[in-house]
Amino acid sequence: MSSFALVGNPNTGKTSLFNTLTTSYEYVGNWAGVTVEKKVGDLKNGGGQLVDLPGIYSLHPLSRDEGVAASYLMDETPSALINIVDASQLERNLALSVQLLEYGRPMMLGLNMMDVAKARGIRVDPEKLQMLLGIPVVPLVARTGKGSSEILGMLPKIPEISPSQIKLDYGIAEAAIEETGKLIASVSGLPDHRWVALQLLAQNPVIVEELASKIDMDAVNRISSNCEAQLRQAGLSSALPEWIRSVRNEFIEQICSAAVDRSSQKPHSLT
Numbered sequence: 001m002s003s004f005a006l007v008g009n010p011n012t013g014k015t016s017l018f019n020t021l022t023t024s025y026e027y028v029g030n031w032a033g034v035t036v037e038k039k040v041g042d043l044k045n046g047g048g049q050l051v052d053l054p055g056i057y058s059l060h061p062l063s064r065d066e067g068v069a070a071s072y073l074m075d076e077t078p079s080a081l082i083n084i085v086d087a088s089q090l091e092r093n094l095a096l097s098v099q100l101l102e103y104g105r106p107m108m109l110g111l112n113m114m115d116v117a118k119a120r121g122i123r124v125d126p127e128k129l130q131m132l133l134g135i136p137v138v139p140l141v142a143r144t145g146k147g148s149s150e151i152l153g154m155l156p157k158i159p160e161i162s163p164s165q166i167k168l169d170y171g172i173a174e175a176a177i178e179e180t181g182k183l184i185a186s187v188s189g190l191p192d193h194r195w196v197a198l199q200l201l202a203q204n205p206v207i208v209e210e211l212a213s214k215i216d217m218d219a220v221n222r223i224s225s226n227c228e229a230q231l232r233q234a235g236l237s238s239a240l241p242e243w244i245r246s247v248r249n250e251f252i253e254q255i256c257s258a259a260v261d262r263s264s265q266k267p268h269s270l271t
């Protein structure tokens with residue numbers, strides 16, 4: 001059976017969407033090791049199951065609760081990811097989207113809070129976003145259910161992500177990513193090796209913990225130190241996780257400068 005997962009920042013409308021996309025849902029209890037409830041439901045069109053993952057800003061968790069999504073991605077093979085983003089805060093939301101794209105599973109973007117963005121004078125161009133990210137983008141207002149039937153129709157048709165499609169160029173770190181990928185190749189049942197390598201080199205604690213007993217972590221640390229020495233020599237950021245973040249941020253800035261128009265944005269009001 002097909003299984004889909006809703007992934008996104010907190011308060012982007014994941015649960016609202018989950019409730020409109022599913023007929024019935026069961027509390028399966030909690031996610032392993034944390035107190036966060038696990039919700040799995042049946043899609044209204046009989047197209048499979050939907051999982052509502054806890055909200056996160058990054059796959060790099062700051063707490064055990066936040067580690068649920070990264071563990072899910074390591075251990076499961078979803079048919080596709082539905083990444084829900086807040087259109088009025090796209091820059092911040094895309095930090096997670098980039099890591100999800102690198103995961104390499106089929107994925108679509110639910111561009112939610114379109115009403116909020118519009119009211120604030122922020123214009124987001126879904127077609128441009130779709131072109132730049134290379135994945136289906138569906139504008140949504142999850143609170144009213146607008147766009148939810150488009151999502152249901154889209155789910156079985158989400159194309160595979162080709163390996164070259166979202167391959168950010170990490171420059172000097174590319175050799176380290178490749179070498180780490182080779183170490184990972186001996187472990188069976190892992191997701192995309194480049195994604196795992198990047199998460200390891202970025203020191204994602206969930207991925208480090210899952211692999212600690214399966215691969216030579218000293219070798220990973222050596223690869224990482226060598227790479228950091230090269231980054232320092234080139235006068236770039238000296239820590240590898242920071243360098244990885246900066247490459248991603250540059251990509252996000254490019255996307256947003258092309259797909260988000262804030263020239264008519266209304267001044268922020270606190271009321």
Ligand code: GDP
Pocket residue numbers: 008009010011012013014015016017055112113114115116140141142143144
């Ligand atoms: P989650 O934390 O991602 O599961 O987000 P929720 O579904 O709980 O939604 C957070 C809040 O945003 C709730 O008050 C929703 O009613 C509201 N909300 C969700 N989607 C939309 C939307 O498209 N527009 C507006 N204006 N509010 C929304």
Ligand code: K
Pocket residue numbers: 010011
């Ligand atoms: K919430």
Ligand code: MG
Pocket residue numbers: 014015016055
């Ligand atoms: Mg929720």
